[in-house]
Amino acid sequence: MRPYIICHMLSSVDGKIDGAALETVTGDGEYEATAAKLNGDAWICGRTTMQQHFAENEPFVSAANRPAGPQPAFVARRAKSYAISVDTMGKLRWRDGDLGDNHLICVVSEQVPEDYLAMLREKGISYMGVRKVLC
Numbered sequence: 001m002r003p004y005i006i007c008h009m010l011s012s013v014d015g016k017i018d019g020a021a022l023e024t025v026t027g028d029g030e031y032e033a034t035a036a037k038l039n040g041d042a043w044i045c046g047r048t049t050m051q052q053h054f055a056e057n058e059p060f061v062s063a064a065n066r067p068a069g070p071q072p073a074f075v076a077r078r079a080k081s082y083a084i085s086v087d088t089m090g091k092l093r094w095r096d097g098d099l100g101d102n103h104l105i106c107v108v109s110e111q112v113p114e115d116y117l118a119m120l121r122e123k124g125i126s127y128m129g130v131r132k133v134l135c
Contacts, residue, residue, distance in 0.1 A: 006038050043102070044084040047091060054083070054099050055092040062090070062113035070110050073128040074121060079103035088130060090116030097124035 010022055010031055022031075035043070051059075076097055083102035085092060090112035097104050106120055106127040120127050 006040055008035050008038055008040075041080065042082040042084055042105075044086065047085070047087045047089075050085045050087065050092055054085075055094060058093060059091045060093040060116055060119065062115050064113065064115055066114050067111050068108075068114045068117050070131065071108075071117065071127075071129045074117070074126055076121070076124040076126045077103060088112065094120075094123055094125055097126070 010026065012022060012025065045054075079102070081102045082105050083099040084105045084107060086107045088107065088109035088111070090108055092106070094104060104125045106125060107130060108117070108127050109130050112129075117127065
């Protein structure tokens, strides 16, 4: 089965995707109402947005700082809906494997520390790797 992907995004003219600038573009709850109508089974945010709204306040600090290298995907569990966090360097610290009713999946790179992946497995958080981060 091929994935069916809907990209529901909103940004201001200057490229900002979060903050007071967006409130002038949409009505209260309009963005979320549109997303609900699209009936997706996942949503995705980058590291900065996840840090601001969903992750623990204190970042993850590696004790050994050894890159994990290429890793197979780790599926902690299957779910009806998913929250996907793009955190290629392993900076975000999580309370557990769920954000509300959504199971958390982290997109990481081969540069992420080994102990970061251990933390994700311990907390029941799924992850998948990308090969190389260029920036």
